[in-house]
Structure formats: structure tokens, C-alpha cells
Amino acid sequence: MELTRRLTDAAEKLFDRYGYTATGMDRLTKAADMSSRTLYKHAGSKAQLMAMVLSERDKRFLCRTDVKSVEALFDALKDWTATEGARGCLFLRALGETGGDTPEITAAVEAHKAAFAARIGDIVAMDIGRDDPLLTEQIIVLFEGAAHAAIYRGNGAVDAARVAAAALVKAART
Incomplete structure (x- = not known):
């Protein structure tokens, strides 16, 4: 287990950076400070290793976004x-690089995005007291856009998305 964790930690840093x-x-x-034979034994292939990395990141990310309001969701993104x-x-970067042609990566991305969309739907329902599929989609788009805009705009992008999301939530409550 320790070896696999060391491998996925090292791989995540490299995949995220490069x-x-x-x-x-x-x-x-x-x-990862291991031989290629050991790496293949524990990961199988580069695509399987990326899927393992994405699975671990999914767990960590969903834990961080286990919040009760849309505002708290954007606080979690800022953090x-x-x-x-x-x-x-x-x-999304991994999916974009592989063009959806690597089944292990595509499956990991689809599973994460489905779980995240469900999480957003739950947060929206808690925040406004009912399901609202359109508001859920709007919050997803704001969140994803803020995550990418933060690359070049910094956390001001997250703050701007939070303000837009707050206006949408307020309108949905009335």
C-alpha cells in the first residue's frame, strides 16, 4: 500500500505540473524512486496510473467540497x-490531452464529473430548499470557469464567480 501511495503521489505532482x-x-x-518494473507491477500502464491518480484526487476533492451552501462551495474552491x-x-486537462480516446482516463473523468454534479445538486437543494437542475448547471459552469480562470486571474476569478452564484441563489429563493 505504501508503495502505491508513493507512486500515485509522485505521479499526481508530475501529471498536474507537466x-x-x-x-x-x-x-x-x-x-517515485522505483524501477520501471515495480511501477508497471503497481500501476499496469501509464493510463491506469493516471486513472489511479484521478481516483485519489476525486476522493480528496469531494471531501474538500463536502459543504452545505453554494457560498461555502466557492470558499472550498478558493482554499x-x-x-x-x-x-x-x-x-478536464487529462481528458483534453487524450481526446477521450483512453478508456481508463475517460471513465475516471466521467465518474468524477458525475459525482461532482450530484454534489452540486445536493448543495443547491440544501441552500434553496429544493432541487433546481438549471441552477445546478449554472453553478457547475461558474465553478468550472472559476477554476480555470484562476490560472491567469488568480483567486479574484473565484470571488467573481461567488458573487454571480450568490445572485443566482438569491433569485432562485424568491
Whole structure:
């Protein structure tokens, strides 16, 4: 277990910084301080390793976004970008790099995005007292946009999205 954790931690840092395509197996083995044979034994392939990384990131991200209001959701994003870095969504970057042609990565991204959409739907329902699929979609778009705009605009993008989300939530309550 420790070896797998060391591998996924090292791989996540590299994939997050350099991307999936630019991160070669030599770089991964060096960062994880293991042989390529050991890496393949624990990960199977680079695509499987990326899927493992995305699965672990999914758990960490969903834990961080386990909140009770839309405002708190944007606070969680601001905290995430401050601690994890503002490089956009690793899930969407991995999907973009592979063009949806790598089943392991596509499945991990689809699972994460479905779980995250359900989480947003639950948060919206708690915040306004009822389900609202349109508001849920709007909050998802604001959140995803803020995560990517934070790359070049900093956390001001998250603050701007929070204000827009607050206006939408207020309108939905009336």
C-alpha cells in the first residue's frame, strides 16, 4: 500500500505540473524512486496510473467540497487553489490531452464529473430548499470557469464567480 501511495503521489505532482502526455515513464520512476518494473507491477500502464491518480484526487476533492451552501462551495474552491495550486481541473486537462480516446482516463473523468454534479445538486437543494437542475448547471459552469480562470486571474476569478452564484441563489429563493 505504501508503495502505491508513493507512486500515485509522485505521479499526481508530475501529471498536474507537466500534463499526462509530457510526463514520461522515466520521469515517473525517478520521482517515485522505483524501477520501471515495480511501477508497471503497481500501476499496469501509464493510463491506469493516471486513472489511479484521478481516483485519489476525486476522493480528496469531494471531501474538500463536502459543504452545505453554494457560498461555502466557492470558499472550498478558493482554499483548493490556494493549497493545491491554480492550474485548472486535472480531470478536464487529462481528458483534453487524450481526446477521450483512453478508456481508463475517460471513465475516471466521467465518474468524477458525475459525482461532482450530484454534489452540486445536493448543495443547491440544501441552500434553496429544493432541487433546481438549471441552477445546478449554472453553478457547475461558474465553478468550472472559476477554476480555470484562476490560472491567469488568480483567486479574484473565484470571488467573481461567488458573487454571480450568490445572485443566482438569491433569485432562485424568491
